Amino acid sequence: MATKTSSGKRQDTAKLATPTDLGEAARKEVSAGLTKLLADVFALYVKTKNFHWHVSGPHFRDYHLLLDDQSALVFAMIDPVAERARKLGGTTLRSVGEIVSLKRLSDNDEVFVPPEAMLSELRTDNESLVRYMRELHELCDDKDDVATASLLENWIDQTEERVWFLFETTRQSS
Numbered sequence: 214m215a216t217k218t219s220s221g222k223r224q225d226t227a228k229l230a231t232p233t234d235l236g237e238a239a240r241k242e243v244s245a246g247l248t249k250l251l252a253d254v255f256a257l258y259v260k261t262k263n264f265h266w267h268v269s270g271p272h273f274r275d276y277h278l279l280l281d282d283q284s285a286l287v288f289a290m291i292d293p294v295a296e297r298a299r300k301l302g303g304t305t306l307r308s309v310g311e312i313v314s315l316k317r318l319s320d321n322d323e324v325f326v327p328p329e330a331m332l333s334e335l336r337t338d339n340e341s342l343v344r345y346m347r348e349l350h351e352l353c354d355d356k357d358d359v360a361t362a363s364l365l366e367n368w369i370d371q372t373e374e375r376v377w378f379l380f381e382t383t384r385q386s387s
Contacts, residue, residue, distance in 0.1 A: 231302040239356035244303020246349040247361070251294045251306055252315035253345060257338055258287045260321055264331040276328050279382060283335070283375050290368055297361055317345065329383055336379035343372050 233240055265280035298305045306312055318338050326334070346365050353362040 231300055233301055235301065235356055235358055239358055240302045242352060243349070243356055243358050243361055244298040244301045244305070246352055247294055247298040247301075248303070248305045249315050249317070250342075250345060250349060251291065251298070252312045253318050253342055254287060254290050254294060255306070255312050256316040256318045256320070257335075257342060258284055258291065260318070260338065261287055261335060263321065264326070264335065267326070268328050268331060270328045272328060276332070276382075279378065280331075280335075283378070286371055286375065290371075293364065294368075297364060301358075301361070317341065332379050332383045336376055336383070339372050339376045339379065343369055343376065346372065 230240075235243070261280055261284040265277060265284055268276045268280060270276075295305045306315075318341060321334060346369050350362050350365045350369070353359070353365065
């Protein structure tokens with residue numbers, strides 16, 4: 214089966230179709246959902262590293278280390294998400310342009326962002342990522358894709374932990 218990429222180039226995706234018993238609809242829908250998730254994970258990774266590199270202020274060390282830890286956890290998701298899409302016989306990201314066209318999380322290109330605003334924005338982005346993963350989990354349930362659903366459950370738990378740490382770090386004392 215030949216398709217056109219966003220640049221108009223033809224490609225033969227049938228050569229990449231890994232066998233699966235889930236059926237063609239599941240292959241297409243779940244792998245497309247994983248590719249969209251992958252774009253969001255890349256965007257979150259870059260934003261987290263951006264904030265890690267640019268954090269400042271009296272809590273610099275704590276925030277710098279927190280963001281480094283969180284970026285490593287996000288980065289660790291990238292390859293497994295892409296490889297799961299390929300295991301299903303789908304294709305996945307090929308360029309930064311494709312990431313930009315598929316991601317749902319917003320960039321932050323500001324020169325200076327107050328540290329608390331950074332952490333709050335990352336908390337919101339991680340909450341959004343949890344929501345996107347839950348939606349994809351529902352699709353996996355509908356398509357009987359227990360393997361992808363299982364991976365998503367672990368990633369949801371990890372992302373909820375990042376939300377928790379970001380929430381607690383920005384909690385105002387009473």
